[in-house]
Amino acid sequence: MAEIPVDVGMIYEGERIRKNQMHAELAGPKSKGAELFRVAGDDVVEDGKVTVVGPDVQELPEGQPTPFGVFIRAAGEKLEEDLEGVFERRMHYYFNYIQGFMHLNSRDTIWCRISKDAVKAGVTFEHIGAAVMDLFKKEYDVIEKMDVTFYTEDKAVDEFIEQARAVYEKRDARLRGMKDEDVDVFYGCVLCQSFAPEHMCTISPERISSCGSISWFDGRAAVKVDPKGSLIEIKKGEVLDPVKGEYAGVNELTEKKSGGAVNRVFLHSIFGHPHTSCGCFEAIAFYIPEVDGIGVVHRNFKGTTPFGIPFSTMAGQTGGGQQLEGFAGIAVEYIRSPKFFIADGGHERLVWLPKELKERFYNDLPESVRDKIATEEDATDLDALKAHLEKVGHPVVSRWQEQAPAAEEKAPAAAEAPAATVPEITMPLSGNPVAGGGITITFKNAKIYAEKVIIKRK
Numbered sequence: 001m002a003e004i005p006v007d008v009g010m011i012y013e014g015e016r017i018r019k020n021q022m023h024a025e026l027a028g029p030k031s032k033g034a035e036l037f038r039v040a041g042d043d044v045v046e047d048g049k050v051t052v053v054g055p056d057v058q059e060l061p062e063g064q065p066t067p068f069g070v071f072i073r074a075a076g077e078k079l080e081e082d083l084e085g086v087f088e089r090r091m092h093y094y095f096n097y098i099q100g101f102m103h104l105n106s107r108d109t110i111w112c113r114i115s116k117d118a119v120k121a122g123v124t125f126e127h128i129g130a131a132v133m134d135l136f137k138k139e140y141d142v143i144e145k146m147d148v149t150f151y152t153e154d155k156a157v158d159e160f161i162e163q164a165r166a167v168y169e170k171r172d173a174r175l176r177g178m179k180d181e182d183v184d185v186f187y188g189c190v191l192c193q194s195f196a197p198e199h200m201c202t203i204s205p206e207r208i209s210s211c212g213s214i215s216w217f218d219g220r221a222a223v224k225v226d227p228k229g230s231l232i233e234i235k236k237g238e239v240l241d242p243v244k245g246e247y248a249g250v251n252e253l254t255e256k257k258s259g260g261a262v263n264r265v266f267l268h269s270i271f272g273h274p275h276t277s278c279g280c281f282e283a284i285a286f287y288i289p290e291v292d293g294i295g296v297v298h299r300n301f302k303g304t305t306p307f308g309i310p311f312s313t314m315a316g317q318t319g320g321g322q323q324l325e326g327f328a329g330i331a332v333e334y335i336r337s338p339k340f341f342i343a344d345g346g347h348e349r350l351v352w353l354p355k356e357l358k359e360r361f362y363n364d365l366p367e368s369v370r371d372k373i374a375t376e377e378d379a380t381d382l383d384a385l386k387a388h389l390e391k392v393g394h395p396v397v398s399r400w401q402e403q404a405p406a407a408e409e410k411a412p413a414a415a416e417a418p419a420a421t422v423p424e425i426t427m428p429l430s431g432n433p434v435a436g437g438g439i440t441i442t443f444k445n446a447k448i449y450a451e452k453v454i455i456k457r458k
Contacts, residue, residue, distance in 0.1 A: 003127075004098075004123070004127040004128075004130065004131050005121040005122045005123055005127065006098065006099040006100050006117075006118050006121050006123055006127075007099040008097050008098050008099065008131050008135070009097055009099075010097060012096065012097055012098065012099045012100075013093065013096045013097060013194045014096075014194045014195060015096065015099070015100075015102060016102060017100070017102040017113040017114075017115045021115050021116060021117070022063070022113045022114070022115060022116065023060070023062050023063075023114050023115060023116045023118070023119040024057070024060040024061070024062065024063075024064070024066055024113065024114045024119070025063075025064070025065045025066065025111075025112070025113050026065075026066050026067075026068035026110075026111075026112040026113065026114070026152075027065075027066075027067065027068040027109075027110045027111055027112060028065060028104075028110075028111035028112070028113075029111065029299070029300075029302075029312065030065040031065035031066060031067050031068070032067050032068075032108075032157060032158075032161060033067055033068035033069055033108070033110050033111075033112075033157060033161070034069050034070075034107060034108040034110065034157075034160060034161045034164040034165070035069070035070040035071075035072075035088060035091055035106070035107065035110050035164070036069075036070070036071050036072070036088065036160075036163070036164040036167060037072045037073075037074070037084050037085075037087045037088035037091065038071075038072070038073050038074075038084060038167070039073075039074055039075070039076075039079045039080065039081050039083065039084055040073040040074065040075055041075060042075045042144070042145065044073065044075070045073045045074065045075040045145040045146065045147050046145075046147045047144075047145035047146065047147065048130070048133065048146070048147065049147040049148075050125060050126045050129035050130060050147070050148050050149075050150070051147070051148070051149040051150070052125045052126070052149075052150050052152070053149065053150070053151045053152070053153050053156045054150075054151060054152030054153030054154075054156060054157075055152050055153075056124050056125055056126075056152075057114060057118075057119060057123055057124050057125055057128075058119065058122070058124060060114070060152065062116075066152055067151070067152065067153075067154050067157035067158075068110070068112060068150075068151065068152055068157065069149075069150070069151030069152075069156070069157045069160040069161065069164075070091065070110075070148070070149075070150055070151075071148070071149040071150075071151070071160060071164075072087075072088075072091065072132070072133075072136075072146060072147075072148050072149075073146065073147050073148075074087065074136070074143050074145065074146045075143075075144055075145040075146075076142045076143050076144040076145070077142075077144070078142040079142050079143065080221060082217055082218065082220070082221035083142075083218075083221050083222070083225060084167075084171070084218075085171055085213055085214055085215060085217075085218035086214065086218045086219075086221060086222040086225075086231065087136070087140075088106070088107075088213055089106060089189075089191060089209075089211065089213040089214055089218075090136070090191075091103070091132070092104075092106060092191065092192075092280070093135075093191065093230075094131075094132045094135040094136065095112065095128070095132060096194070097131070097135060098118075098128060098131055098132075099118065100114060100115035100117055100118025100119075100121070100123065101113075101114055101115075101118065101123075101128060102114075102115075104279070104280065105211065105280050105282075105299065106211040106212060106213045106280055106282075107164070107168055107211070107212050107213055107282070108161055108164060108165060108168070109282055109299045109300065125150045128150075129148035129150065132148065133146045133147075133148060139226075140225070140226070142225060168212075171215065171218075172208070172215065172333050174215070174217060175205055175208070175215050175216060175217060176336070178205035178206070178216070179205055179206060179338075180204045180205055180206045180207075180245065180267075180339065181242075182205060183204075183205060183216070183236075184235065184236060185233050185234060185235055185236060186202055186203060186204045186216070186219075186234040186236060186247070186249075186250060187202075187203045187214075187216065187219025187220065187222075187223065187231055187232065187233060187234060188200045188201065188202055188203070188231070188232040188233075188234050188250075188253055188254075188257065189201040189203060189209055189214055189219070189230060189231050189232075190230050190232070190257055191230040191231075192211075192278035192279065192280055193257075193321075195278060195279050195280075195320075196276070196277075196278040196279055196319065196320050196321030197258075197259070197321060198258040198259065198261040198262060198276065198321035198322075199258070199276045199277070199278045199320075199321035200253070200254050200257040200258060200262075200276070201214075201275075201278065202234065202250050202254070202265060202267060202275065203215065203216055203218075203219050204216060204245075204267060206268075206337045206338065206339040207245070207267050207268070207275075207334060207337065207339065208331045208333045208334060208337075209331060210275070210277065210278060210280065210281040210282070210329045210330055210331055211278075211280040211281060211282065211331065212282045212331035212332060212333055214231070218231075219231050219233075232253065232257075234247075234249050234250055234253050235249045236248075236249045236250070237249030237250075237252070241266070241343075243268070243342060243343045244266040244267070244268055244269045244272070244343040245266055245267030245268035245269070245339065245343070246264065246265065246266050246267070246273075247267075250265055250267070251263055251264050251265060254276075258276075258321070261321075262276055262323050265323075266343065267339075268339045268340075268341055268342050268343050269341060269343035269344055270285055270286075270287055270294060270325070270326060270327070270328050270341055270344055271287070271325055271326065271343075271344060272325065273323060273325075274323060274324070274325060274326075274327070274328045275323075275328055275329075276321050276322060276323045277318045277319050277320075277321070277322060277324070277327070277328060277329030278319060278320075278321060278329065279315070279319035279320060279329075281299075281315075281318075281319070281329025281330060281331070282298055282299055282330070282331045282332045283296050283297060283298035283299065283329070283330050283331070283332050283335075283357075284296070284297055284298075284311065284314050284315060284318050284327060284328070284329055284330070285327070285328045285330050285341065286305070286307075286314065286318075286326065286327050286328075287326035287327070288306060288307070288351065288352070288382070288385070290382045290385075290386065291351055291382070291385055291386050291389055291396060291400075292349075292396055292399050292400065292403075293349055293350065293351030293352070293389070293394075293396045294341060294344065294349045294350055294351065295350075295351060295352035295353070296330070296332075296335060296350070296352070296353055296354075296357065297311050297314065297354060298311070298332055298354060298356075298357055299311055299315075300356065301354040301356070301357075301376075303354070303376045303380070304376075304380065305352070306352055306374075306379055306380065306381055306382050306384075306385045307382070308381060314327070315329075332357060332360075332361075335350075335353075335357065335361050335364070335365075336361055336364040345395075345396075347365055347366050347369055348366065348368060348369055348395040348396070349395075349396060350365075350369060350373055351373060351374060351385065351389055351394060351396055352373065352374045352375070352379065352385060353373055353374075353375060354375060354376060355375040355376060355377055358370075358373060358375050368395060369394065369395060371392070372389070372392040372393065372394040372395075373394070374388045374389065
């Protein structure tokens with residue numbers, strides 16, 4: 001292995017590189033990128049080789065976002081293609097073991113940073129690649145040969161992203177048609193606990209991991225090759241609620257792995273006890289009480305949601321292992337699932353998607369809603385969203401009409417605008433002036449009419 005000029009070890013796994021500490025930002029929200037792990041033939045993999053297509057670390061412009069791709073190939077007599085997704089997610093671990101290198105997210109939403117100190121120490125992609133290969137080989141005996149290619153040249157990254165997405169689609173397609181009821185076990189992933197200690201991702205045939213990297217097949221393969229690793233078999237146990245997706249076995253293991261912080265999980269509901277969110281999720285599903293519907297925004301969306309806030313702001317409230325009613329980090333593939341928040345009305349409750357996602361999943365959405373779901377071109381605020389849904393006759397409008405009589409009975413004589421009944425939602429507010437950190441506001445079956453809310457320090 002090439003002599004790497006910085007330390008490598010688990011101690012650096014949770015290292016955060018802030019903007020003022022950063023020399024280069026690779027991929028991320030201001031650029032593009034992807035990572036891919038493939039099992040290849042012994043005669044194809046050039047063991048230990050590191051290739052750089054584009055500028056190396058020392059040549060990267062300081063403070064500028066750079067397109068970035070990482071392609072790892074591995075060979076071994078006992079390696080199976082089913083392990084590709086598992087090892088690909090392992091890249092998140094190993095890159096974070098390198099002092100001065102920060103890795104977030106997965107697949108084609110990766111976001112990496114290299115610190116000024118690491119660049120000053122002389123780090124190159126050859127060092128980084130050699131360190132990652134060494135970590136893989138030390139942990140997995142089935143890997144006999146590896147090579148790594150880094151892409152930082154714009155056109156090469158574009159071509160690599162297209163190649164990677166084709167592989168992602170092939171992997172995801174394998175699982176379509178399988179149902180949660182078809183299997184006796186699910187799989188849990190605790191890979192992100194260095195960033196979200198109370199989070200365990202539950203992976204079922206109809207709910208892929210929130211990062212989009214680990215399917216039920218990947219979980220099965222991982223447990224076979226590494227039974228003591230970050231992926232764990234979950235015996236479903238008693239089915240407590242087949243619609244919401246609540247299982248005794250999932251609850252028990254989640255409570256154990258979360259240190260008692262979370263003891264109930266609904267796999268297919270955004271209300272009550274929704275699945276926790278780490279931070280590597282590909283998208284966020286969010287409840288919109290003003291229209292009694294659900295929206296989804298993904299990491300690559302640069303605009304604002306109907307709430308007037310972007311993905312990044314919502315992610316800051318949703319992630320960290322919280323179980324936040326009305327919000328759930330998900331993989332975009334979950335939009336395609338027949339059990340997409342089925343306990344809450346499923347796809348017929350889906351009212352807003354970024355145009356990119358709507359076009360991508362158009363043929364997978366029920367005909368009853370596919371042309372009625374709003375995008376940023378139809379609605380950028382709540383008033384416009386409500387008007388759009390009424391205009392196209394979205395199924396959620398009938399829910400308003402059902403709720404209207406009850407609201408009218410309690411309303412004063414003067415006419416008021418109808419409001420949707422809001423289930424109990426607890427939302428942490430960050431950045432507020434309350435001493436000692438954040439506050440929590442809980443709404444229980446509330447109808448709220450407010451032009452302005454002002455919070456002042458006493």
